[in-house]
Amino acid sequence: MDRQITRQGPVPGADAATRDGAPLDPTGSARAAAGIATTRARGDASRLAALLVLVAVACALPLVLSNFRLFQFTQVFIYAIALLGLNILTGYNGQISLGHGAFYAVGAYTTAIMIDQWNVDYGWTIPVAGLVCFVAGFLFGIPALRLEGLYLALATFALALAVPQILKYFEHWTGGSQGIVLSKPDAPWSLPLSADQWLYFLTLAVLLLLFGLGWNLLRGRTGRAIVAIRDHPIAAEAMGINKALYKSLTFGVSAAYVGVAGALSALVIAFVAPDAFNVFLSITFLVGIVIGGLASVSGALWGALFIQFVPNWAQDISKAAPWAIYGVFLILFMYVMPRGIAGSLRLGWARLARARRGTRSER
C-alpha cells in the first residue's frame, strides 16, 4: 500500500508556543495591562461624574415638579431601596424570594406602631425598622438554608401570604383592617420645605446612603463570597466561606433594606393597612428586579422606575383593561431585554467598546 499521508499545517509535536504566532513579548502584555487599568480608572471617573449629575438632577426635581409628581418620585426611591435589598438576595446570592412584601410590611408597621403607640420620633423609627427586619430576615434565613430554588421561593411566598392575615389578627397593635393613620412629619430646622419636599429629600438621602453601603458591600470581599455561593456553592464552601452564615446574613441584610423602604413608605403615605401588603406587592418587587436587571445596583433604580410608572402609562393607554396592556408590556420587555435594563445596557456598552477597539486597531 502506498504511504499517503496528507500533512496540513504545522507538524504535530512542534513547539506549541510559536505555532499560533502567539505574542510572547512581555512588554506588550504589560502595556496591554496598563491600558486596561487606565480604561478602568477612566470608567470609574466617568461613572462618578454621571452619579454626581444624577444627584444634582434629583436635587433639582422638587423645584420643577408638582407635589404629586414629587410624591411619585419619592415612591420610586423607596422602591429602589427595596429592590436593591431583594436584588442582593436574589440577584447576587441566588436565593429567590417571593415574599419580600412581608418585610416591607414589617418595616412599615414597625414605624407606624412606634409612632402611634409610643410617640417615638419618626427619625428613630427608620433604623429600628431596618434592625427589626434584619433580625426577622436573619431568623427566616436559617430554616430557609435547607431550601433551594423553587422551594425557597414558595416558602417565602407563604410568608407574603400570611403576613396580611397576621396583621389583621393582632388588631390591638395594628388597628386590624382599618390600619393606622399617621401624620406627615414637617421639615426640621425650619427648612423652607413642604412636608412632601422634606420627605423627598429624606428618602433621597437614605437612598444614597444605602446604595453607597450596598455598592461597597457587593464589590468587596463579602460581595465576592455572596456571588461565589450563588455560582459554585460547593467550591465556595471548599474555599472556607461559611455558607450558612453568609446566606442567612444576606437574607438579613436584604430584609433590612426592604424594611427601611417599608418604614419610609409608611411615613410618605402616612397610612398603613394590611391589604396594601398583599402578595402582588412581593411579585411586583420580583418584576422590578428582573426588569431592572439581576445582580446590578443600578438595575434597582431602573426597576423602580418601571414598577412606579408603567402601570400608570398602561392606565392612560386603555381605561378598559389597563392590566392587559401592562402584561403585554411586561412580556415584550422580556423579549427585548431578557436580562433586564441594566443587563442590556451593559451588553450595549460592551458591544460599543468592542466596536471602538476594533476601529482603533484597524487604524
Add this chain to the structure above:
Amino acid sequence: MALLEVEHLEAQYGWTKVLHGVSFAVEDGGITTILGANGAGKTTTLRAVCGMLRTAGTVRFDGRRIDGKATEDIVRLGIAHAPEGRGTFVQLTVEENLRLGAYGRRDLRDLARDYDRVYQLFPVLAQRRHQTAGTLSGGEQQMLAVARALMLRPRLLLLDEPSLGLAPLVVREIFRVVRTINREERVSVLLVEQNAAMALSLADHAYLVETGRVVMSGAAADLRRDDAVRRSYLGY
C-alpha cells in the same frame, strides 16, 4: 463513496472559535477516527456535525446538505450519536432508554428483534433491563449509550470517546461490538478518541486534529507508522 463529507467546518462557543475550517470524510461502510489531544476540538466536531452548535462550512450526508438542520432532523436521517459523557437518561430504565433510541426512526417494525440484537451484543444490558440507567456502572452506561444509538438502525454512528474512564477490558468489549456492527450491518462509524492506539487499530482512515485544525490525515495503518504520531500520540 463518502457517506459523510465535511468541508471547512467552523464552530465557536461564545466569542471563542474552536474549529478553524476542518475538512474530512467518512466512507460508506468504513470506520474513520479523529484523533487529538484534550481540547483539540474533537467533541466539538461531532457536535457540529449533529447541528448542536451554530457552524459555518458544509456538511453533506449521503450527498445532501445537513448543515443548518436541527439536531433532531439530522438524527432522523440515520445519524446516531453516542455523546461525550454517555448522555443516558439516568432516571429511566435500560429498556426505556433503548425504546427512546428507536424514537427517531420511521420504520418501527421488528422493534422486538432490535432489542434482542442489542441484548445479544451486550448481554449485561439484558440482565439490567428493568434497572434505571443511573444505577449502572460506567462501562455498562457506555454500552447502553452505544446500544441506544444502535436502536436507531443508523447508517452512521458517531462515537465520542467511548473509552473514557473505563477499564481496558470493557473498552475492548465495546470496540469489539463496534467492529461487529460495522462488518455485519455495514454501519459506518466516526470515532473520536484520545486512546490513539485502540482507535487506529479499529479504524481504516484517520485524521489528526490540533487546536481546531486537521494537521494530518491518511490510512490508519500509515498514521500508526508515522514517527511524529508515534511520538506524540502512541507514546513509544
Add this chain to the structure above:
Amino acid sequence: METFIQQVVSGLATGGIYGSVALALVMIYQATDVVNFAQGEMAMFSTYLAWTLLQAGLPYWAAFFLTVAISFAGGLLIERVIVRPVEQAPVLTIVIVCIGLLVILNSVAGWIYSYIQKPFPSPFPQTPIHAGAIVFGAHDIGVIAVTLVVLAFLYVFFRYTTLGLAMRAAAQNPISSRLVGIRVGWMLALGWALAAAIGAVAGMMVAPIVFLDPTMMSGILIYAFASATLGGFTSPGGAVLGGLLVGVTENLVGTYVPFIGTELKLTVALAMILVVLVVKPSGLFGRVVVRRV
C-alpha cells in the same frame, strides 16, 4: 363523628381541585423548571369558555370536552407563541413572562365577561347522597372521581405510551433527547397543553362551588402551590395527594380549632407547609435531586 367524616369528604373534594391545579403546575415544572404563575388564570379563562359554550346551548358534557380540547390547543399555542421566545432566557425571565400572562388573562376576562359573579352548573345531581346518618354532596363525590380519572389517565399516558416516555425524557435531559430525535420544543409545548387541559377540568369543577369570576382561581392557585410543595414538585401523584391533604387539613382545622376559625385558616395551612419543608425540603413525596459536582 358524622361531622368529622363529612368534613373529611368535603375536604377531599376541595383537595381534589387543589390537587388538579397542583398537578398542572407539576406538569409544567417538570417539563421546563418553571412554575407557571398563570396556571390559575388559564383555568379561569377556560371556565369562561365553557360558560360561553353552555350559554350557546351545548349540552354539559359536550361543552366540557370541547373546552378541554380548546384549552389543550390554547396551552400549546401559549407555549409556542408567548413562552418560546424566552425559552433560553434565565428562569426568572420566564417567570416574569408568566406573570405578564396572568395579568393579561385576568384583565381580558374582566373586560369581556365583567367582574360580576356568574353561577356555573354542576354535571352531578343536586340531591345529596345519604350514607347512614352522613350526608354527602353529590358534587363533592363527583369532583373526587373526576380528579382520580384525570390522574389515572396521566399515569397511563406517561407510563405506557412512547409520547409520554419522550416527554419524560425531554424533561430530564433535553440534549440527549434531541440526539435520539425527540423534538424537545414540542414536548414542552405538549406539557403546557396538558397542563391547560387539566386546569380547564379543575376550573369547571370548582366553578359550581365558588361561582365564576375572573379572580376565582387566585385563591385556589395559592392552595395548589401549597399542595405541590407539600407533595413535592417532582411527583405528580404526590401533588394530588398533597392537594387532598391540604383540603382535609384546612377543613378540619377550621372546624375543630376554635381560635383559628376561617380567618387564619390559610395561615395555618401555610405554616404547616413551612414545617414540612424544613423537615423534608423536597416535599413529602418529592425526589431529592442529586447534583453531580
